[in-house]
Amino acid sequence: MQIPPSFLENAEKKGFSKNHRKTLKFNIGKYEAKVVQGKRQFADLEHARKLAKNIKWHTMANLPRLLLEFEHHFTARGGKVIWAENAEEAQIAVQKILEAKEAKMVVKSKSMITEEIELNSFLEKKGVQVVETDLGEFIVQLREEPPYHIVTPAMHLSKEDVAQLFHEKYGTPADSTPESITAFVRKELRILFQQAKVGISGGNFLVADTGSVVLVTNEGNARMASTFPDTHIAIVGIEKVIPSLNHLDLFLPLLATYGTGQDLTVYNTILNGPRQPHEHDGPSEMYVILLDNGRTEILEDPKKRQSLYCIRCGSCLNACPVYKTIGGHTYDSPYSGPIGSVLSPHLHIGEFEDYVHLSHASSLCGKCTESCPVKIDIHQMLLHNRHEEAAWDTQSRSELRAWKAWRSVSLSRTKMNVPRFAKNITANLFLKKLWGPRREFPKFPSKTFNQLWKKGKV
Numbered sequence: 001m002q003i004p005p006s007f008l009e010n011a012e013k014k015g016f017s018k019n020h021r022k023t024l025k026f027n028i029g030k031y032e033a034k035v036v037q038g039k040r041q042f043a044d045l046e047h048a049r050k051l052a053k054n055i056k057w058h059t060m061a062n063l064p065r066l067l068l069e070f071e072h073h074f075t076a077r078g079g080k081v082i083w084a085e086n087a088e089e090a091q092i093a094v095q096k097i098l099e100a101k102e103a104k105m106v107v108k109s110k111s112m113i114t115e116e117i118e119l120n121s122f123l124e125k126k127g128v129q130v131v132e133t134d135l136g137e138f139i140v141q142l143r144e145e146p147p148y149h150i151v152t153p154a155m156h157l158s159k160e161d162v163a164q165l166f167h168e169k170y171g172t173p174a175d176s177t178p179e180s181i182t183a184f185v186r187k188e189l190r191i192l193f194q195q196a197k198v199g200i201s202g203g204n205f206l207v208a209d210t211g212s213v214v215l216v217t218n219e220g221n222a223r224m225a226s227t228f229p230d231t232h233i234a235i236v237g238i239e240k241v242i243p244s245l246n247h248l249d250l251f252l253p254l255l256a257t258y259g260t261g262q263d264l265t266v267y268n269t270i271l272n273g274p275r276q277p278h279e280h281d282g283p284s285e286m287y288v289i290l291l292d293n294g295r296t297e298i299l300e301d302p303k304k305r306q307s308l309y310c311i312r313c314g315s316c317l318n319a320c321p322v323y324k325t326i327g328g329h330t331y332d333s334p335y336s337g338p339i340g341s342v343l344s345p346h347l348h349i350g351e352f353e354d355y356v357h358l359s360h361a362s363s364l365c366g367k368c369t370e371s372c373p374v375k376i377d378i379h380q381m382l383l384h385n386r387h388e389e390a391a392w393d394t395q396s397r398s399e400l401r402a403w404k405a406w407r408s409v410s411l412s413r414t415k416m417n418v419p420r421f422a423k424n425i426t427a428n429l430f431l432k433k434l435w436g437p438r439r440e441f442p443k444f445p446s447k448t449f450n451q452l453w454k455k456g457k458v
């Protein structure tokens with residue numbers, strides 16, 4: 001396995017940054033306290049989770065049919081569906097729409113899939129200004145960095161960091177409160193919502209039996225970005241479909257509770273297509289770009305399929321001791337944390353080898369699996385990635401040599417019984433560096449298992 005040096009450097013930097021740990025501890029601590037409250041709304045939480053998993057299982061087993069059903073209902077109301085096999089096709093589709101509309105600026109609501117296809121940098125290269133309208137996204141865009149977390153993009157920043165940022169960029173007081181910053185951004189954005197010809201969003205769910213796109217936010221910005229501009233483009237992964245509108249009754253509270261600890265997110269918007277003749281507002285044109293980008297290959301493999309159940313609540317990130325130590329940016333993938341480590345090697349965002357090291361960035365404690373509302377066996381899937389990596393033959397020569405040596409020693413009683421000092425010297429020589437400078441390197445016991453066995457002590 002080749003671990004990118006930047007991963008090790010950033011992990012080290014973040015892991016030993018007191019500020020980073022303090023900010024994360026504070027923000028995740030607040031989240032954890034709220035989640036406990038949110039879970040109380042479920043009479044039988046386990047049943048709700050199992051039901052959600054079963055619905056997702058059914059969805060994946062019927063994905064082609066459900067997507068066509070969605071398309072049928074959505075287009076019947078005048079919506080347009082574009083099927084994009086990869087990021088490039090999705091980018092080009094957006095570009096063509098913007099060109100047709102002569103749009104030089106777009107307002108965007110938070111969407112991880114647009115991070116996945118690197119839409120912002122693509123559009124900016126084409127001379128289009130992209131305005132992020134979610135407050136967290138607005139902040140990280142100002143800092144010219146990617147989102148830190150799939151639900152809370154600016155989780156790594158304290159309110160003092162944000163006040164300082166706005167002071168530097170806009171000259172607001174350096175001790176601005178979160179309320180005054182929110183009011184400032186709201187004012188800045190209001191005019192842009194009105195000026196933009198095109199709004200872009202992701203989609204939390206696609207509903208097959210009604211042909212609806214469901215957007216969930218706490219700020220109402222997705223509602224503004226999808227209704228003020230005359231054209232709305234929703235870019236959505238094909239796995240986001242659910243069979244029926246009735247299933248929102250389960251998925252919306254699950255997403256809210258596991259995402260932010262709320263009973264329900266503040267704004268839940270169900271869009272059924274463009275403005276109809278008898279309606280007064282909404283876009284005159286609405287497009288849904290259905291993105292594959294590696295998802296059908298994941299679907300094809302029964303051992304990986306479960307990863308498509310993910311509703312992007314971010315709960316496994318907040319639960320993961322590794323994420324909480326190394327932070328979201330260290331993953332260097334649009335999807336960080338445990339589920340990001342599972343998905344990134346298989347989505348077409350790079351090569352398998354570029355991301356498989358993330359499957360080793362785990363203690364396999366199972367906290368991620370425990371915390372997942374749709375009961376994805378996340379830690380088992382990390383193991384599956386490692387297994388696949390072994391088959392892909394991506395290990396370095398030195399690692400292969402080490403395993404060969406380990407096998408040869410393990411299979412030989414004579415080698416296992418060599419004197420303790422010889423084993424300690426060999427282990428020190430070849431393994432101490434890998435063990436790292438901060439842990440005490442273990443020593444071999446004075447008696448081998450074989451010697452203890454002969455004495456009847458085991």
Ligand code: SF4
Pocket residue numbers: 258309310311312313314315316317339368371372373374375376378
């Ligand atoms: S894998 Fe589960 S816990 Fe993690 S983001 Fe997806 S739904 Fe949430």
